[in-house]
Amino acid sequence: MRILIALLVVCVGSAAFWASLDHRLDAPDWQGQLRGVSYTPSHLYTDADHDEHLTDAMIRRDLEQLSTVAKRVRTYTVGAGYGSHGMDRVPYIAKEFGLKVSLGIWLGDNLDKNAAEVARGIQVIKDNPTVIDRVFVGNEAIDVRAELTPDQVAGYIRQVKKGINNKKIEVGTAEIYNFWLQDRAKDVAKDADFVAIHILPYWDGVSSDQALNNVADIYEKIQKKYPNKRIVIGETGWPSEGRVHRGSVPSAAIEADYLRHFVNFAAAHNYDYYIMESFDQPWKGASGHEGAVGAYWGIFDAEGAPKFSFTGPLTSFAQWPTFAASAAAGTFVLGAVVLAVLPALALEGYFLVAGMVALVVSGALFIADASSLRYVDRTAIGGALLIVPAGLFTALLLITETSEWALSLWRRRRTTLPASDLAVQPRVSIHVPTHNEPPLMVIQTLNALSRLDYENYEVIVLDNNTADDRDWKPVEAHCATLGPRFRFYHFDNMKGFKAGALNKALELTDPTAEHIAVIDSDYQVFPHWLKTVIPAFADQKVAIVQAPQDYRDAKESLFKTFCYAEYTGFFRIGMVERNEHNAIIQHGTMCVVRRSAMDEIGGWAEWCITEDTELGLRLFEAGYIALYTPETMGRGLMPDTYAAFKGQRYRWVYGAMQILKRHGGSIFGGKAKLTLAQRYHFVAGWLPWFADGLALVFGVLSLIWTALMAIAPKHFDVPLTALSSVALALFTVKSVKTIWLHRAKVGTGFTGSIAAAVTGLALAYTVGKGVVLGLLTSSSPFLRTPKCENSAPWTQILKISAMETIMLIGTAVAITATVAVTHLQDPADLVWVAALAVMAVPYASAVLVAMGSTIKLGRRPALEPDLTPAPVYSKAKMDIAA
Template sequence: MRKSAIAVLFLVILGNVGAWALWNRPVAERPWAGVINGVSYTPFHPDKSPTKRDRPTSDDIEKDLKALEGSVKGVRTYSTTDGSEMVPAIARKHGIPVTAGAWIQGQTEIDEPEIAGLIKLARTYPNVRRVLVGNEALLRADVTVPQMIDYIRRVKKKVNVPVSTAEPWHVWLEHPELADAVDFLAVHLLPYWEGVPVDDAVDYAMLRYNELKTRFPNKHILISEIGWPADGPWRRGAEASQVNQAKFVRTFLNVAAQNRLDYFIMEAFDQPWKREIEGTAGTSWGMWDAWRNPKFPMIGDVHEMKNWPVLCAASVGLAFLPLVFFLTRRNDLKFAGKLFYGALIQAVGSVLVFTFSAASAAGLATTTEIAWGVLIFCQFVLLAVMLIDGLELTEVVWQERFRRRFQPCQAAPAPDAPKVSIHVPCYNEPPHMVIQTLDALARLDYPNFEVLLIDNNTKDPEVWKPVEAYCKQLGEKFRFFHLDNWPGFKAGALNFGLDVTAPDAEFVAVIDSDYQVHPDWLKATIPHFARPEVGFVQSPQDYRDWSHDLFQRMINWEYAGFFHIGMVQRNERNAIIQHGTMTIIRKQALVDVGRWGEWCITEDAELGLRLFEAGYESVYMPESYGKGLVPDSFSAYKTQRFRWAYGAVQILKRHWRELLPGARKLTSGQKYHFITGWLPWFADAAHMVFGVAGVIWSLGLLLFPKYFEFPPNAFMIPTLSVFAFKVAASLWLYEARVKCGFWDKVGAAVAGMALTHTVGRAMWQGMFTSGRPFVRTPKCENQPAFMQAILMAREEIALLVSLWAAALAIVLVFGHENRDAFMWAGLLVVQSLPYLAALITSLINAFPDFRIGRRRPQPVAAMPGAAD
């Protein structure tokens, strides 16, 4: 490795360590050196759940109470039928008193065994000092106050220990008759659920405690639950975190000692099974984690993730080999580029490690595992796309030199220059437009060429007859062919052209029937075939007559991005996409690889891949030598991109074996560009699923909050960050390579984003269907009416409205208490942006006010055919 590469490696690793350390910087909180009065205890280990009718073993409870011995003075249980009935006997061996509880649910078959068990425990074990008949049963409305009082009285008659029930503070205030029925008040003070910020939470809890003390001066008050979760959603100002849990607990323990409070900390051990009923927050109230390890120290600094050095080291290890591979192979990049992309690799490694760490602590429920598995896969795809975009940005901005830069040839062609057969496939195109194309070809500054105008399947003689007549006027170099009922669409027409090509022609050039070529086109490009390994020479697609129309201006610059950014970078690895216009192919190579593929609706890109597989090289010159017409309507624009995307899937289904590692026909660079070039289109396909899933998940949050919760920030924040990176990278790339103004860059971004749904639909159809007919992109269409514009984007509008409605409903229902609701709503809005872009683009296309200048020529009706 060069010294600069070693320096980058060192800086990236140092920066990563610094980021982890900064994020997990220690927080000094008030220490606690005493013994905890009591903790709530549920005896289920990570692999067990009462909802599955699992029962803890006596060994499980023995290990738990041994871990608590010396740290707490007592424990509180919640049931007498789920295995918790074994706690008093085992706790007695360790000298731990128990406040036993019975689970009351308002169902006789559940309540009666619980009450009987509670009475038995209180009469059998002297370390059962108090009993609680029910836990928040009134809050849940499982029973009425009279029913609860009746239960309490029944128990009081049978036991010789104080009896109460456990409820939040407001239930006691609302039902003083309940307070009269109990021996003491067992109150839950949980400021997190009430949205109180952690800095104010202990004071708030004491406020409620003193309110009860004032209201019921003759009743002893037991704080039967008080605590703070280490993980979970924001609730108004309350943030669940490890640091906040330590802050709350340590502060409260000191306040409790000063005021001699009677309390149980909620709770002893994390309970992953509670995710099913209380979401993420319900799993993480424990002072010990689910594996019985202390979560934070009582004295000294607190870290959000105490094992962050291990995770940091894992992230460095995950990114190390890709970093070294990148740095040792990319000596053509400037130092800043190496540092930028190296940092991006390391950032992806850190995000993945953090995500897997969060997933490992999420609990073991099957639904949870499935949800996290899907989310991790989606995040992996998003991060892969970001790395691909990041590498393109790095190469464009910081590449020191081009390895394959081809310049136009300036020398005048010799009289015996090799012959070129120029094929112009045409279907149902406006005669005046095709005639302009022929005129431009007639002006070519090249001595030896022919032009074959191949009109296939045009039914109206009034359309093709004028073109035929004009070809005769231009002389013997121009030949016209009209084909009726010809199969194979554009590829079929081109294969016919190959059959009738002049025998002495060495090269076949193809342009679309709307292209007006520059006179120097052949002169500047044919000399590049001097090397026999060159199979084809490609010039960019370029366009004319778009500046007077905002819609056409937007899509012109959207096209320009690919030809001035993507194709230039692909050319560096001899991996360009061949296009069916402004391309010149060695005729013998075309014949040898099997001619044009009539089975594929993107026959041009498929032929280019076959030429690469046969060992040929390509030449790409970014200089423009011909200009065509952009689509007139958003519908035509979508149709064209649908065809490109659908054809890409066809190509992958036919050629996937050659793209696998170990296949020898393609170089690694060619495999990289063909795979990564189409991967964002698969991401568009996934976006469709995400959009629909986002709406469905939102409905679940609204209608079934018990079973649905907001996705963790470990996914939402990276997703939003990747979107922001893609937007910034796109604008940066355009600034570096595409010479247009800022608003043209924005317009290009909007136009490209508007095709997301179209591309996604094409990819899904391409994966599950084949043989979709070729549909040409119409030119010179009438300006669509407003309602036509709405109809052109009707699917996108439906998804846009659904996502916005879901986002609004989430904010209205949850926004007052849960900051995660705003994050989720923001994610829904971000998901909706491609659909909004489609609506905007369609409306711009529809409104005549956006047209500047003369109207374009009137079209002939669009039908399936051969031209692009």
Template sequence: MRYSGLLVLFLVAVLNLAGWAYMNRPIEPRPWGEVMNGVDYTPFRGDQDPRNNKFPSEAEIEQDMQLLAGQVKQIRTYSMLDGQSEIAKIAGRYGLDVMQGTWLDGRLERNEQEIEALVQAARTHGNIRRVLVGNETLLRADMPIQDLVQYIRRVRTELADRHIEVSTAETWDIWLRYPQLGREVDFIAIHLLPYWEGQAPDKAVEYALSRYQQVKDAYPTKKVVITEIGWPSEGRIRRDALPSPTTQAAFLRGFLNIANQRGLDYFIQEAFDQPWKRNIEGSVGAYWGVYNADRTPKFPMVGPVSDRPHWPQLAAASILLALPLMAWFLARWSDLRFSGRFFFIALIQIVTSALVMVVDSGLRTYMSPGIALMWAMLLPLLLLLFMVVLAEGLELSEVIWASRRQRHFLPFKTDIERAWPKISIHIPAYNEPPEMLKKTLDALARLDYQNYEVLVIDNNTKDEAVWRPVEEYCRQLGDKFRFFHVAPLQGFKAGALNFALRNTAKDVEIIGVIDADYLVEPDWLKSLVPYFDRADIGFVQAPQDHYDWKNDTFKEFINWEYAGFFQIGMVQRNERDAIIQHGTMTLVRRSAIEHVGPWAEWCICEDAEMGLRLLAGGWHSIYTDRRFGYGLTPDTFSGYKSQRFRWAYGAVQIIKRHWRDMLPGDERKLDPMQRYHFVTGWMPWFADALGLVFAIASLAWTVGVLVMPKYFELPLALFLLPVVAVFGAKLAQFLWLYKIRVPCTLRQRLGAGLAGLALTYTIAKAMLFGLFTSKLPFIRTPKHEDQAAFVQALIMAQEEVLLAALLVLAGIGMWNFQGGEDPEARLWAIVMWAQSVPYWASLVLAAISTAPKPPSKEAAPAQATPVVAPVVTSAPAQGTPAQ
């Protein structure tokens, strides 16, 4: 087994390395080993930003000139202000010519300062051979052409005696649109940036040169200078334009070789990355540099180029990060078949590699406050999704590839001769229909067990017509049945159960709890009580099941949704003695309750909380997947939701009270696997809560992207794809496990999946409420509610429908306004639509719950005729107080 584990590790490590190598396979464009003609230069670094008055020092500019000297012949600048007035002087020290630029816009006073400083610098520094009056001024529509022409004429006049060439920089199409502008300049300064025009990287150089030729043909007597040409290394995809280090290297090295052959006059856009530009041009605006913002080169000009040249280190880091979890898994799950261990080890490696890739992308990202906020929101979601994937992948591995079940408990034979301990069966009831409760009592009267009592605790029911018939029926059933009506009684169901404990016969050894609607099988007690012969067994649990779902599509679907928990989740938890106790069909050792304390009246899931305390108190549990009782399903979607809300809210209450029990430590009795199952069992519910937060944030973020695109950017695809992938993986896993463990049809599996999705919002809401509140009133699951009209379906799912509609509209808006240019915008729209699916599922299930139903053909499991004892007036059992 040890050698097979090492083989699994070896195979997964090899495949991981192969995957990293494939994703980062290098390209080798034509090499470039000569000096570039020119680069565009903006001096800002890191967090420097002219809008915040953070300017580079002269020492920093000089460091840049030292770096560029010998690499380029000349530089082109954009402004005479914002700390850039000394660039020409410093460049001259290193033999660099300067095409000095000015920035013109609608700020007339600032324009005047730019022009005056330009003229003075051009007359002062001999290395300024050409000047540019404005940059893309007409493209941005910052001023009419006649005003720009006036500025150009003024500069030409003031520099006429210096023989300095004067022009303005615009994109190629502006020059074609305004031929009168060409008559005012000494040369044509064009920008060729095929990325912004959505060109594919392999065709971008050819496209740029065709536009160059088009402008040159339009101005045959003028020299055409390419004052901006380049490709970004990161940012959003724009139609076919993919920014990356390899596409940038291929574009630049390809263009430089052609430009050298043709003798073109050009300036590469740009020398250094400018992080401050992302709020002007979007994320891509920060990544046009040949060098990073820290002045390190992005790629070599000779030899192969990779998007992640450090991928071997990243691959090694992903293996080392995964190794402890892999070793833990192999040590704990040595009983899994080879294919199961390989599957989960590979899943661990995929998740850790994805995490390393995300972190690496973050480290390469220039973080603006908005981007930092986006990462702060999305990274926790991603981590939780990864944990959910691993937890569900482990469950899948155990179900499919376990060699055998370690703790498989079958019912005992009921015909054995032995001493049977006394059992007290407690039935808490509040405002329950009398006829329903009578059926429950009838089933208990048919138990094939002699030494037991039944306590019905009706708490706080106000209508005497509801509880009086039950009281009378208990008298008819005999002295084993006792009825208590208690009002007022605090503590909800837990309060009723604690009242029952105080009124239990002294000689009772085992406490049984069932819901008021449950019909138990006659062999329930004899089949399970013998497990208490083991002195360390604290409780024995049988599954819940239902009998009223046939001929009712809504109840059929939710019945099979429940079944998944009892036939998959509980079975796997039982393997590690970590089951969740639930408040019906449970048998608890009385001394165990006395050891850990009574039912928790502060918690609305007192059953699960009791089970946790019993396990933490050193007791053990037994779970059998044999059904011994059947109850009623909720009649409506609102009842179904309120029940699940109570379970989820109670889970948070338990976590907040018992979080220390989930931490490792010798002073606690939960073992590591029990802690694992309690944590991972609730993790998908927290994922639903975070998903709801993400959905609401997505709506707000989409509005920001559409209304204020300069300040809001779409999340990276690395964040978006896992959201969609996990959604699909959870659905596939759900259907796969159901097919193996739950004996239902494909239609019923799909219906169960629909029911589970429909609860996503309810669970998320309950988890969030639970995190921020400490007490919520007990929410009773309604029984036998009247059928609702279709309009009631809309009311029952109104919050979900509103959220779903908003997500769909936001996706449509994103697709229509940005999807044509940006594949990532289309991906974001798809993510929005995918997020709406669980909320639409709520409406579908609510509508199904209101659909007309044929008459029921089977109201309950077939059982013997109820046994009703003659009316006997007797005192309460000895040692118990009379009501």
């Protein structure tokens, strides 16, 4: 019932949201014919279509349709030097439908083509003196394209006038209204019979409710400037699709609203005008002309279908029922699937997850609506092949992250580790692998092991490939003082990394040992460790009992405080949740494994640099159970430097990619005994890392794209607002989740939550690099995490965060370039800058953490490797482990 309530409420809310976007537009009807429309033929989708020869049949089809709505058409070329060949046939055909033609002669920077255009234009005018009422010699050639000077255009006007020698036919040129307000326009106006102005409020960023006032103001200014000239509005209109431009919102409803208001106003004030334009021109969008919005100015679409009506009721978002129904249905179906597979939650948890599903569904609808998919070309299809998978991945990540969020806060029941007294203590063999470790640190670890409140155990210390005997000889000597249950071995030239050492330790293990425990050489265990976890093995299907990784040096420095906050979240949140589904991640320390199960699956994998996680997955594949206790039972040491911290995380990520490639068949199918929940949690656990990998790739691509925007702004525009918003949504959700859950479940307070978020972000580049290289390469050397090091000097800050610094600088340059190129005139520009800023946050965090890692204030000195403590013979001298 809770699921149904949450889904119904969220679905109603989603539908209501879409309904709220619609409102009535008070647009007057228009029953008459338009005074004029600009005409470029229909069915032109590419530059190739635009440049090919037009047939009489194509033109006749269009003009027959236009004759029903307009009295005359304005053309732009006769096709002799520029544009579509065959456009000179328009006046010859227009007479069949009683249409007047305002003939256009295109002018550019090619003087030979200009001569051809003018010559053919003059001949067409002479052939159709009763059809052609006006001639536009050039279109925005002076001010917009800056291909000709005012004197040159004035000369062409005089040439045409002389050539046609017909006073009844007006000759002039068309420019945007700003040009006619300049002093240099006077030379052109002197020779022109009329002043043709282009007034397109959209490009001025004027909102639709102020557009008509904008037109009237401009018209009045031009009229005052040229009181003795006929003022002609050569182009005015509104796009039906495309990007928001400052205050101008393109939509079919607003196009209809603007044009219905304009034509009524123009009739009342006797304006002479041409509506921009007759048919949508997809070739403009495909070729980069005017951006994507350039394709959508027609009163008919590219196929000739009306885009709106000049009469009847008009609303701002007439399609809202379709979108509302789609949003509600998509949310209900997807939400039902997601919520049904979740364990029992409180109502708040179901609301949170259902709300995120609704956000994902509506976000997908927004992206589809904003993508201007009306005229799909190969480029759009290619873009979709990239966008759709990225969108699906984002949706999956948002839903999985929110599900973990809800489960962590509102799960109704929790699994606890079974507790019972042991009648007989099974033998446990504790393995401590070492390699180039500070001897005092290892000795402290062994001292803590000697205090275990458990009788039947042995400790095998296996040192592998440590070249300096000053590092391992003191440990060997100390083991001899701790009694026969402590055995020390040293091997040179051992293969297989840490896994090789652990497999050797298995060979040396007491045959009667039933369980294998592993701890890292820096961990000081609590006395009750084994006594607490071993009873869980009473269930013969239990193969692993894992205690959390915890650390005892969190207060040694600001850097380690930050690291501790980042580490702790996974062991207090993620692992607790995975334990509910028998899907924990086995760690290489504080774990106990059933020996018979380990023997069954073949021991540690020496091909994998995260052998612990790989072993746990194989045990799951064999059908075993793993249990986790969130109770701290031992504490180790964190990396002392940012470089070591990054290296450790890189190893974890690279190893995960090795596991994915080796076990992908079992996880995504196969005959393994993995449950659906186990498969889900392994994939869901890797998704944030894949997100960092994609963020790294897209971050680089974003810098390239922004550079192309700066170099060729006519062909490269800022990405869609909806797509840029995806990055902002991901960042926001993950940040809020981290801060909320850390405060609620980890108990580090708001400051600790911020520290966890910043430190996690500082690892984003490293994680992304690990994902990319892990997928593209097959092997990487085992990266030991050094302990008890001195902190890096401040002079090394840029070295230890070199790539992050480069990416930070590059992103800052990209932001600056975007501001310089776009002037932040459009909402899409602002959102893109915000997205770039979000992309820069991980790099800035990395530099910040790198700086923090060099601060020496409050740090303890590194343990000297050759410092040998006195032998421990009694409990009184065990305090060295404290």
